[in-house]
Amino acid sequence: MTRYPRSRRSLILTALAGCLLLVLSPLTAQAAVRATDVKTLTFNIHHGQGSDGRLDLERVAKVIEASGASVVGLQEVDKYFDARSNWVDQPAWLAARLQMHYVFAANLDWDPLEPGKPRRQYGTLVLSKYPIVDSRNTLLPLTPGREQRGLQEAVIDVDGTPLRFANTHLTTYNDGERQLQVNAIVDLLKDAAEPTMLVGDLNAIPTSTEVKTLTTHWTDTWRKVGAGLGFTSPALLPVRRIDYQLHSAGLTPKSASVRSTLASDHLPVAATYTLAASSRG
Template sequence: MNATPAPPPLPAPPAGRWTVPGRGRVIAGCCVLTALAMSLNRWIPNGPAAGNLGSLVQTFLPWTGLLVLPLLVGALLRRSRTALIAALLPALTWTGLHGPALLTDRGTGGPAELTVVTHNVDDANPDPAGAARAVVASGAQLIALEELTWPATRTYERELAATHPYHVVEGTVGLWSTFPLRDAEAVPIMPWTRALRATADTPRGPVRVYVAHLASVRLRPGGFVTERRNAAARNLDAALRADPAGAAGRTLLLGDLNGTTADAALAPLMSRFRSAQGEAGVGLGFSWPARFPVARIDQILVRGLTPVSARTLPPTASDHLPVVASLRF
């Protein structure tokens, strides 16, 4: 019996062809998921049971753009048109979210009537006098400082006395002003004092000023630990609601909130204000850590005032950058 002849081999696809069925599906799926995580980050599960994953992604949301390049390279290596087109989804989503901050000047222009600065000066700062000179050089009429220690506070009082004769210190936070201050008091947001409020009597009328330093967060094997910070934020929000002076007029919230304005866990507090950096800032405004900033956790939030410009200042000996904003009444 004669054997059946073997069929002739199939011709090889032309070099450079990108039409192999199914190729790149995994990469395309990753692209879609990345774009969804960027655009729908508010829907990412949060809370202790989820390891506060939502807050973690929202804190470092601008850095999700780093995922675009490996996805694009993977699509090219797989020679897949589907994956290559899909890689445009996270690229365009990231550009829509963060491109305006990088590509445009969001400042409103016009003269500024009030300049404010906030700086976590670091309780281990070896040069508090240098930090004081740096914030004075910003030209700010209101200076908020966080993470004060008793020895360093005396240095700040001495260095700022000539330019900012009015000041109040409560616990580890302080406010220095060129305008008279009144109704100053501590705000109980944590077991120890890390917040205050006062009214600055400016030539254009009173401005209620809050200075706060919320509890730190930690990244641990079990997830992103934010519970103490979230509790402090709720207490601060309650204090704002109960303050008739803050509810009725111009209000500033200055300080190290250990969270970004995108963090859904801080949404009730953030919803009371507008971000000076978000409305009129230069770039993304990352403020921590000073040597290589990766997040903007130092905030200037306003109500009843219009941001004109906002930016970070050059580093001091602190692990945070100072942030400054110019405002209009």
């Protein structure tokens, strides 16, 4: 057996250790990026009008900003809709203010009051710090004479991992209509290949048939990690939990909270999830 002087042996061992680190470091780096924490928020913003009656979209933006959310679902958003929101393009305004990507879904799409003016639209909005790579809006079943509702879906690239983020606002008026809307949502989302979130104002309490139908397919995040009753409506003295974040496998909830604010007639729900290793390609 060849024996080297001690100093030479040290150099050889150092070189071998360096080579081993070069081999292992890509594997270590790969392991390090396999889990991504994602902060989310759902908020019915009542077109920016607070529970104090004041229209203040900046106040809505500050609520979103303070939550630290990187993916946000908003309901009751106006786009050149009415004097009630000063004819503002709220999706574009919020996206610019928060420096986020966005996609807007118009469930109401009306002719302008004056020729040449933008169309009057009202619906849901997804904001994201991550790129939005695909989106669609599906109009949900409607009782004649009632307000059209929809399911907005956005596929978001979270550091290389696709997340399907669905945002909705179900009818206020009729349990039967709301159940039809829920059935349609299940059909649209149940076979999604990506880890999936469903957020929004469901206008139904946790014990309702509609919510029980949804939680057969997706987990109620609040039930897993929320503390307390999670009431969100009305904002000044909340007595009902009707705003939700639901999630599929591939997402592990870490925390959930209801944020206090006068920025709307609802309170927002914030959550944090880990996008697990099994959900990555």
